[in-house]
Amino acid sequence: MNRFSIFTIARNAMSYHENWQKQWRSPEPKSSYDAIVVGGGGHGLATAYYLAKEHGMRNIAVVERGWLGGGNTARNTTIVRSNYLWDDSTHLYEKALQLWEGLSQELNYNTMFSQRGVMNVGHSLQDMRDIHRRVNANRLNGVDGVVLSPQQIKDMVPIMNTSASLRYPVMGASFQPRAGVARHDAIAWGFARAADALGVDILQNCEVVGIRRESGAVTGIETTRGSINSRKIGIVSAGHSTVLADMAGIRLPLESHPLQALVSEPLKPVLHTVVMSNAIHAYVSQSDKGDLVIGAGIDSYLGYGQRGSFPVIEHTLQAICELFPIFRRVRMNRQWGGIVDVAPDACPIISKTHIKGLYFNCGWGTGGFKATPGSGWVMAHTMAQDRPHALNAAFALDRFSTGHLIDEHGAAGVAH
Amino acid sequence: MLLITCPWCGPRAESEFSCGGEAHIARPLDTDTLSDEQWGDYLFMRKNPKGDHREQWLHASGCRRWFNAERNTVSYVFSKFYKPGENPDAPAAAGGGA
Numbered sequence: 001m002n003r004f005s006i007f008t009i010a011r012n013a014m015s016y017h018e019n020w021q022k023q024w025r026s027p028e029p030k031s032s033y034d035a036i037v038v039g040g041g042g043h044g045l046a047t048a049y050y051l052a053k054e055h056g057m058r059n060i061a062v063v064e065r066g067w068l069g070g071g072n073t074a075r076n077t078t079i080v081r082s083n084y085l086w087d088d089s090t091h092l093y094e095k096a097l098q099l100w101e102g103l104s105q106e107l108n109y110n111t112m113f114s115q116r117g118v119m120n121v122g123h124s125l126q127d128m129r130d131i132h133r134r135v136n137a138n139r140l141n142g143v144d145g146v147v148l149s150p151q152q153i154k155d156m157v158p159i160m161n162t163s164a165s166l167r168y169p170v171m172g173a174s175f176q177p178r179a180g181v182a183r184h185d186a187i188a189w190g191f192a193r194a195a196d197a198l199g200v201d202i203l204q205n206c207e208v209v210g211i212r213r214e215s216g217a218v219t220g221i222e223t224t225r226g227s228i229n230s231r232k233i234g235i236v237s238a239g240h241s242t243v244l245a246d247m248a249g250i251r252l253p254l255e256s257h258p259l260q261a262l263v264s265e266p267l268k269p270v271l272h273t274v275v276m277s278n279a280i281h282a283y284v285s286q287s288d289k290g291d292l293v294i295g296a297g298i299d300s301y302l303g304y305g306q307r308g309s310f311p312v313i314e315h316t317l318q319a320i321c322e323l324f325p326i327f328r329r330v331r332m333n334r335q336w337g338g339i340v341d342v343a344p345d346a347c348p349i350i351s352k353t354h355i356k357g358l359y360f361n362c363g364w365g366t367g368g369f370k371a372t373p374g375s376g377w378v379m380a381h382t383m384a385q386d387r388p389h390a391l392n393a394a395f396a397l398d399r400f401s402t403g404h405l406i407d408e409h410g411a412a413g414v415a416h
Numbered sequence: 417m418l419l420i421t422c423p424w425c426g427p428r429a430e431s432e433f434s435c436g437g438e439a440h441i442a443r444p445l446d447t448d449t450l451s452d453e454q455w456g457d458y459l460f461m462r463k464n465p466k467g468d469h470r471e472q473w474l475h476a477s478g479c480r481r482w483f484n485a486e487r488n489t490v491s492y493v494f495s496k497f498y499k500p501g502e503n504p505d506a507p508a509a510a511g512g513g514a
Contacts, residue, residue: 242464253460255437256489301435302489304466310417311431344460401456 001197003108023189024196029203032229033061035383036221038208038244039236040064042073042184043361043368045191045202046376047236047383052198054377055384060200061230062192063223065207065240069188072238075306075338076369077261077283077295079274081118081179083145085134088394088406089347090141095391096374097178103373109190112183112288118274119153119175121323123168127279131174138176148173159270159326166322168280181274181285181293187372211248217356218248234359234383236375239304239339241362250353253344253400254363257298258337260308260316264330266290275323282319284327291333294320298340298366308337340365345405350378350388351397359383360397421497422475423483436472438462439484466490470504 002008002021012020035051037044040062048062080100082093104111122128131147138145150162150170162170192202203225210222211233220229235244239256267290276283283295296316299309313335321328343349343363348371350361361379364371378392388396399405418430444450444458463469470486486496486504498504 240466242462243466251457251461252464253456253462255462255464256466301471301487302464302469303492304490305492309430400460401452403452403456 001193004110023193024202026204027201029061029063029206029223029225029228030059030201031227032220033201034059034230035232035234036060036228036230037062037234037236038221039071039238040068040188040192040202040204041071041236041238042069042187042191042372043238043364043375043379044234044236045069045188045195046373047234047361047379048200048202048376049191049195049198050377050380051384052195052200054380057384058199060195061203061228062195062200063203063206063208063221063228065205067204068192068202069185072338072340072368073188073372074184075259075261075336076184077285077293078181078184078287078369079118079179079276079283079285079295080113080182080370081176081274082143082370083118083120083134083138083174083176083179084408085137086406086408087137087141089408090138090143092348092374092378092391092395093371094141094143095377096371099373099377100182101178103187103190107190107194109186109193110183111186111190113180114182114288115178115180116273116285117175117177118179118276119148119157119173121153121173121275121277121279122171123277123279124171128172131172135174143176144178145174145176148175157271157273157275159324160275161323161325168322170323179274181287184369187369191372191376208244208247211244211358213248213355213358216354218358231357232359232383233357234361234379236361236379238362238364238368239341241341241360245360248353248355248358250355250358250360252349252360252362252397254341254349255302256304256339256341257301258303258305258308259298259340259366260296260312260335260337262294262296262313262332262335263287264292264294264327265333267292267330270326277319277323280319280322282316282323284320284324292327292330294332298342303337304339306337306339308335340368342366344400345407346409347406348375348395349397350375350382350392350395352382352386352388353397418492418494420473420485420494422478422481423497423499424479424481425475428475428478432475432477434474434476436474436482439470439472468495
C-alpha cells in the first residue's frame, strides 16, 4: 500500500494523479476464511481491521451486499461524542472516542475528525436536572463535560435564540469539548484501505442469502457470489440485522425504522460547534463544505425503504427555525433516510449467540456512527477470543431475558 | 405522507395517526410458569420483517380508536385495514382499501 504523505502527493502530481494505486483490491471470494464479517459499513470494516491488527488474523473476508459505506455510514449526521449517562455506555463510547482521536494517524487516512464540541441544550427545569446529573456522571467516569448557562451559550453561539420568550426557552446546556464530527465516507474508506493492506478480502456486491449451520455451530454462508466456509461469522448489518438473524433462526429485539437527515445549501461559516436539543428534537452542525447537516427523527413505523416521511422533517425544521431564526430562509439541498435497528433500551447488542461461532453486532439505533472504531474493536475481540471484552460484556443478547437493560432512552441526551 | 384508512373514519393523513408496533402479540396466560427467556421473548423480541407486516395503529387525532393494518415495510403500501377482533385472513372480513 502506498502511504499517503506530502511526498507521495508531490510524486503523483508529476503524473497528473493518474497513477495512484487502487485503495483496496477487489478479489474473488476464496472458498474458506478464518473469519467472515457480514456488512461493509464502518462497523464491519473496523471489525475486520481490528481482527487483523489486534488479533493477528489474516484470512478474513468482509462481504457487502452493495458498496462500501453505502448504508448508514453514509446516511448519518457524523456526530461523535461519549457523554452517555450509564457507566456501561460511557465506557464503550469513550473507548470509541479515544480511538477516533488517533485514527487519522493510525489509518494514514484523513478522517477529518474535528473536535469542535457538542452542546446538548435543555429547555426545562427537568432537562437541566438531567443535564447536571449526566455531566456529573460523565466526569466521575473521566469524560469531559461542563454545564453552560444561557449567557455562556449565547457567547459561544451568538446566532442561537436564547431569549426567554421562546416557547421552549434555552435554559442551559451540557457541553463536551472533545466531541465533534468526522467525515462519514472517510471512516469507511480508511478502515477498508487499512484492512486490505493487512490482507483482508473485501467482497462487494456479495449478498448473503443463507447461513449454514451444523450441530449448533456455523459452518459458512451462502452468497450471491457462491458458498464460503467459515467457523467464525460476525453479522454487522445494521438495519438488516433481523433479516440475517431470520436466516439463522435467531430472534432479536430489534425494529428497523427509517431515520432521516438533510443538508442545506453551503453557507459561509456560521456555526462552529454541534448543537443538539433532545426536547424539541433538533440537531445541527455545519460541515467543512459549509452546508448545515440536520438530523431528524425516526418514523414511528417499521420501514426498510431508505426514505422517510415528510411530517418528521417538518417537525425538525420547525425546531431548527425556532432555535436559529437566521436559518429560516436557508434552502435544503438533499434529504435521505437510513434504516436504523433500534433496541428496546436504545443500546447496542455486541454478543455471542447460542449458535457457536455466530456473533452479532447490531442495535446501534440512531447513534452508531460515533462508535464506529470502538464497535469494531470490541467486536473483533469478541470474535477472536470467543468471549466479550469487559467493555461489551454488558451488551450481550441475554440482557433481554436477565432484565439487565442499559436504559439510555431519554437518558443519553440523544434525540431519538 | 402515507394515506391511512381508519376502519371507522376513512382515509386520512399519516400525521393523524400513531403507530403501535407489531400486532397480534398475545400476552401469555400461564405467567406463573414462564421462564425468563419466554418473558423476554414476549416483552422484547419482534418479527421486524422485510415485507408484509401486521401492525397496530391508533387514530390519535381522530376517533382515538385502535385498529390493525397490514403494510409492506419496503414499499409502505397498505394491503389491509381491519378492526380489532377481525380476522385479516378471512376472505369476507379483509377490508383492504375500505
